[in-house]
Structures are given as structure tokens and as C-alpha cells.
Amino acid sequence: MKHIDKRFKGVHALKGLDFDLCEGEVHALVGENGAGKSTLMKILTGIYEKDSGEIHYLGKMFHPQGPKEALQMGIGIIHQELNMMDHLTVAQNIFIGRESMKMKGLFLDEKAQNERARKLFEQLNMNIDPAEKLGKLTVGMQQMVEIAKAVSHNLKVLILDEPTAALTNTEIDELFSIMRKLAQDQVAMIYISHRMDEIHRITDRVTVMRDGEYIGTKDTDKVTKEEIIQMMVGRVIYEDPKQKSNVPADAEVVLKVTGLNAGRMVKDVSFSLHRGEILGFAGLIGAGRTETMRALFGADVSTSGIIEVNGRRAFISDPMAAVRYGIGYLSEDRKRYGLATGLSVEDNSIMASYEDFQKHGFMRKTQITETAQEYAETLKIKTPSLDQLVVNLSGGNQQKVVIAKWLIRNSDILIFDEPTRGIDVGAKSEIYHLMNELAKEGKAIIMISSEMPEVLRMSDRIMVMCEGRITGELDICDADQEQIMHYATMNN
Ligand SMILES: Nc1ncnc2c1ncn2[C@@H]1O[C@H](COP(=O)(O)OP(=O)(O)OP(=O)(O)O)[C@@H](O)[C@H]1O
Ligand SMILES: [Mg+2]
Numbered sequence: 296m297k298h299i300d301k302r303f304k305g306v307h308a309l310k311g312l313d314f315d316l317c318e319g320e321v322h323a324l325v326g327e328n329g330a331g332k333s334t335l336m337k338i339l340t341g342i343y344e345k346d347s348g349e350i351h352y353l354g355k356m357f358h359p360q361g362p363k364e365a366l367q368m369g370i371g372i373i374h375q376e377l378n379m380m381d382h383l384t385v386a387q388n389i390f391i392g393r394e395s396m397k398m399k400g401l402f403l404d405e406k407a408q409n410e411r412a413r414k415l416f417e418q419l420n421m422n423i424d425p426a427e428k429l430g431k432l433t434v435g436m437q438q439m440v441e442i443a444k445a446v447s448h449n450l451k452v453l454i455l456d457e458p459t460a461a462l463t464n465t466e467i468d469e470l471f472s473i474m475r476k477l478a479q480d481q482v483a484m485i486y487i488s489h490r491m492d493e494i495h496r497i498t499d500r501v502t503v504m505r506d507g508e509y510i511g512t513k514d515t516d517k518v519t520k521e522e523i524i525q526m527m528v529g530r531v532i533y534e535d536p537k538q539k540s541n542v543p544a545d546a547e548v549v550l551k552v553t554g555l556n557a558g559r560m561v562k563d564v565s566f567s568l569h570r571g572e573i574l575g576f577a578g579l580i581g582a583g584r585t586e587t588m589r590a591l592f593g594a595d596v597s598t599s600g601i602i603e604v605n606g607r608r609a610f611i612s613d614p615m616a617a618v619r620y621g622i623g624y625l626s627e628d629r630k631r632y633g634l635a636t637g638l639s640v641e642d643n644s645i646m647a648s649y650e651d652f653q654k655h656g657f658m659r660k661t662q663i664t665e666t667a668q669e670y671a672e673t674l675k676i677k678t679p680s681l682d683q684l685v686v687n688l689s690g691g692n693q694q695k696v697v698i699a700k701w702l703i704r705n706s707d708i709l710i711f712d713e714p715t716r717g718i719d720v721g722a723k724s725e726i727y728h729l730m731n732e733l734a735k736e737g738k739a740i741i742m743i744s745s746e747m748p749e750v751l752r753m754s755d756r757i758m759v760m761c762e763g764r765i766t767g768e769l770d771i772c773d774a775d776q777e778q779i780m781h782y783a784t785m786n787n
Contacts, residue, residue, distance in 0.1 A: 299348035301334055301507075303687070305679030308334045310507040311348070316452065319481040321474060323488065323498040323515065326527055327719040328691025329677035331507040332487050333375055336454045340365040340372045353451075369451035373441050373458055375487075375690045375717065376630050381430030386412035388429050389444040415443050419473055434461040434628055435580040442470065446477070453477065454485045457690065459493060460716045461627070463580040463745055471497050489691075489719050490746075491520040503527055528721040536748070539772050540755035541734065542572045548606070549739045550622075550708050555600030557590035562763040564600070568708065568739045573730060575754030576743040578783045583763035584743045585627055588710050592617045592624040594632075604708070618647065623706030625697055627713040627743070633697040636686040640678050641667040643685050643696050647704040670699040673729070675722060690717045698726065702733075709733065710741045715749065727753060747776050761785050 301309040308331045316322050324332050337343040339350065341359025350357040352368065359365040362372070379388045386409045387394075395411060397404035412425035421439050429437060438461050445453055455474075459467050474484060474497060486498055494501055495515060503510040503526040510526050546569040555564040560583040568574050576584045590597040593611040602609045604620045611617045617624070626632035634643055644667040645652055652659050652666075667681050674695045678688055685696055694717055701709060711730070715723045730753060734740055744750050750757060757774050759767040759782035767782030 297349045321498045323501040326504040329689040371445045371450045372454040375456040386425035536751040551603040553601045557597040560586035573740045575750040575757040578760040582760040621707040623701040624710045641681040712743045
């Protein structure tokens with residue numbers, strides 16, 4: 296790709312960008328949120344049209360008219376946001392548009408199609424039921440289906456736009472072994488990720504971009520993580536684990552959960568949360584952490600259990616009730632539960648605090664704009680204006696809007712479910728700083744995170760879950776990755 300240029304209204308997203316990719320290599324593409332990574336990949340796959348520049352593919356000029364043509368030419372993409380249909384089965388999602396038919400093409404051959412999917416999963420070492428409805432799977436599993444779907448197309452180029460954001464460590468290992476296998480078959484891969492350790496594990500070269508500009512390309516084994524970060528943000532960022540809890544021993548309990556049961560994934564969960572505390576919830580994906588928080592928040596029905604807020608029994612039958620009790624919940628699935636992507640940054644920011652901005656039935660527009668503006672600045676949300684539709688923001692910046700929404704609501708108890716998923720290293724440390732400030736102000740925070748360094752860096756205390764139960768509780772001063780893994784894999 297040579298001198299690629301692209302503008303959106305109010306944004307110069309790509310400024311004469313160069314990028315090249317060799318057969319059989321894994322090439323990392325890194326840069327801060329909004330740097331233009333996804334845009335460049337959408338141009339390569341014909342989703343967006345470039346304003347100027349050239350693409351050469353297999354020695355020829357290449358002008359994909361759309362993703363379908365790119366796919367036919369052997370270029371496939373796994374998008375940052377999941378793009379599948381919940382109500383269809385796993386196999387139907389994989390073979391959409393190229394279904395197995397029977398009776399001279401008159402009827403869908405569900406059985407043959409499931410069998411094809413089963414073979415594909417077997418080949419990829421994935422344990423997924425082809426006949427299951429996609430919506431029943433966790434985000435991580437859905438991501439695996441999307442990967443299988445891409446692989447099933449016999450690609451020459453596979454683009455993976457933050458594929459591991461929702462995967463557990465074991466799933467990441469599986470993905471990497473699939474990638475190594477594809478590389479042996481001479482498939483070239485472009486790998487976008489904000490996780491620096493992954494870059495060194497899986498890629499051969501790394502290209503850094505900043506603000507739509509090309510910064511440089513290096514052999515991965517010849518650069519350090521710190522050097523890559525410095526190319527990305529122009530400064531060095533340190534990440535140290537927390538040494539000891541910041542919560543005083545006599546801090547009051549603001550939330551107490553006793554014997555919570557819900558669905559199949561929440562079994563007899565009990566814990567308490569103190570003022571000023573950041574309570575980490577560690578575990579593998581599928582451990583029941585999100586389900587626990589959804590039940591607590593009234594988003595799913597709980598079958599039994601007692602919830603107390605500030606020492607008084609709380610009856611939470613739906614999220615509105617939870618919000619009234621001062622609980623905020625930042626969903627891990629921002630697209631589905633966290634945002635109204637067809638509305639503006641401003642509308643989304645104040646969405647959880649509507650009543651605070653009303654007076655005698657009128658919306659206080661000036662105050663709304665001021666507040667939204669303030670938080671957009673604090674969180675460094677990259678957007679041409681507050682009127683920009685959220686769907687047009689980069690993935691990481693969408694996540695920041697979800698965070699702004701709950702900060703503006705000013706809840707006393709905040710549940711952050713994978714808060715920094717898809718957030719670049721620079722913005723991540725800003726969000727960490729902000730969470731620490733909130734705790735210092737006396738808010739109580741629950742943080743679900745599948746990234747162990749993040750759990751160890753942020754938490755004052757850590758609860759570990761496995762298969763719907765709490766299997767361990769660790770004080771930050773004696774927690775480490777081995778301890779967490781020990782409890783996270785303790786199947787009864
Ligand atoms: N359809 C669109 N309309 C308007 N602006 C857009 C559109 N798509 C992207 N942009 C803007 O282009 C810039 C680059 O966005 P892009 O999604 O490529 O970033 P990214 O590097 O993938 O970031 P992230 O790591 O957060 O995913 C951003 O400022 C974004 O808001
Ligand atoms: Mg992106």
C-alpha cells in the first residue's frame with residue numbers, strides 16, 4: 296500500500312501511509328486509539344474507498360470494490376467488533392451466503408453444513424457445537440467462530456483487528472497456534488493489537504503509525520516493547536504492580552452480596568466491597584464473572600441471594616433499580632450493551648444521567664454540552680465534535696465514551712467489566728489513574744479483568760472465580776500470577 300490518503304468529515308484519518316506485507320509473515324500494525332489502523336485495513340478490504348494512493352497485490356494494481364471482492368481475491372478480515380448474527384446457529388454464521396444445499400439446491404442441508412463446521416473446528420482444535428445458536432456463546436467463543444469462518448475461505452491474506460481482546464489466555468494460545476499453522480501455509484497476516492507482549496510472541500515485523508502517519512517498520516526481534524511504545528506515543532510508560540492495598544482496615548462495607556445464584560453460571564457467590572476499594576475479579580473467560588455482575592445489576596434474573604447496599608437490603612429487579620441504588624455497570628460488550636452507536640458522543644455520555652439534566656421537563660442543553668465536553672477532554676476522546684455519531688469513532692474511543700457515561704452518572708459503586716479492552720497503552724494508564732482517583736474520592740469499584748498484569752496493578756484485593764464459584768480471595772500483597780491461575784483453574 297503506497298501513499299494511502301483518507302479523509303472523513305473533520306478527520307484526516309490517513310496521511311500518505313505506506314505499508315507492505317510479505318508472504319507467510321505475521322506483521323503487527325500498532326498505534327494509539329484513532330491512529331488509523333482499522334481505516335487502513337478497511338481500505339485494503341474494499342470497505343472504504345481511499346482518496347488517493349495505490350494498492351499492489353500479487354504484483355498487480357488492486358482496487359477492491361467491496362469486501363466480497365477482496366474475499367474472492369483471498370483477503371479476509373476479522374473485525375474489531377463482532378459482526379455476526381446471534382439468532383443463527385454457529386454453522387449458519389460460518390457458511391452464510393455459501394450454504395450446503397440438498398434436493399438440487401432447493402433446501403438447506405443443515406446436517407451437511409453442521410458436519411462441515413464440525414470438521415473445520417476439529418482441524419482448528421476448537422471445541423464448539425456447530426448447531427448452537429451463536430448468541431448463546433460467550434464473546435470469546437463468538438470470536439473463535441469468526442476466526443474459523445475467515446480461515447474457511449482459503450485466504451492469502453488474513454487481517455486480525457484486535458482478535459484477542461475478548462479471549463482468555465488458553466484461547467489466545469490456541470489462536471496463536473492456528474496463526475503459526477497458517478503462516479506455514481504461506482498465508483500472510485496483519486495483526487492489530489494493543490497488547491505489547493503479544494507482538495513479540497507472534498509477529499515477525501511491526502509497523503507503527505501515529506495520527507494517520509507512518510512512523511516506521513522494524514523486525515520484531517530487534518525492538519523492545521519500550522521502543523515500540525515510544526514510537527507509538529512519543530514517550531515511555533511504566534507499568535508497576537500495586538504493592539499494598541490502599542484501603543484502610545476500618546473502611547465501611549458499601550456492598551455485600553450473600554449467596555447469589557443466577558442461571559447456570561452463578562453459584563453461591565458471596566463477597567463484600569469497601570469504600571475506596573478496587574476489588575479485582577480475576578478468572579478465565581466463562582468463569583461467571585460477567586454473569587455475577589449482570590445478576591447483581593438486575594440485568595439477569597437471580598434465583599436467590601441477598602444484596603445489601605450501605606448496610607440496607609437492596610431489591611434489584613432491573614438495571615434501573617440498580618442505578619437508583621447508586622450502582623453503575625460498564626459492560627464488557629460495548630456495542631451490544633454499552634452504547635447507542637447511532638447516537639452522538641454527547642447523547643451517549645449523558646445517557647445514564649438523563650434526569651440530572653432536566654429541569655421542569657426541559658433538557659438543559661448548555662449544561663449537557665459542558666459536561667460532555669469536560670469528560671471528553673479528561674478522557675482524551677478523539678472525535679471531531681461532540682455531535683459525531685459514536686459508530687464513527689475508533690474502537691478504543693468508543694470504549695472511552697462508555698466510561699464517560701458512568702463517570703458522569705457519578706455512581707458510588709462502579710462495576711467495570713474489562714474496562715481497558717481495546718484501549719491503547721497511553722490511554723490505559725490515564726484510565727488507571729482515573730480509577731485510582733475515583734477510589735481515593737471514596738467510590739467503590741469492582742473491576743473484572745482477564746489481563747493478569749492489570750488485575751495485579753489495580754486491585755486492592757482480588758476475588759478469583761472458576762465455573763461460577765468464587766474459588767479464592769487474595770490480598771494484593773500476596774497475590775501473583777501463579778496464585779491467581781491456581782484458583783482460576785480450581786474446578787471444585
Ligand atoms: N466512518 C467514519 N466516519 C468518520 N470518521 C471515521 C470513520 N471511521 C474512522 N473515522 C475516524 O478516523 C480516525 C481513525 O480511526 P480508526 O478506527 O482507523 O483508528 P484505529 O487506529 O483503528 O483505533 P483503535 O485502536 O481505537 O481501534 C479516527 O479519528 C476515527 O474517528
Ligand atoms: Mg481500530
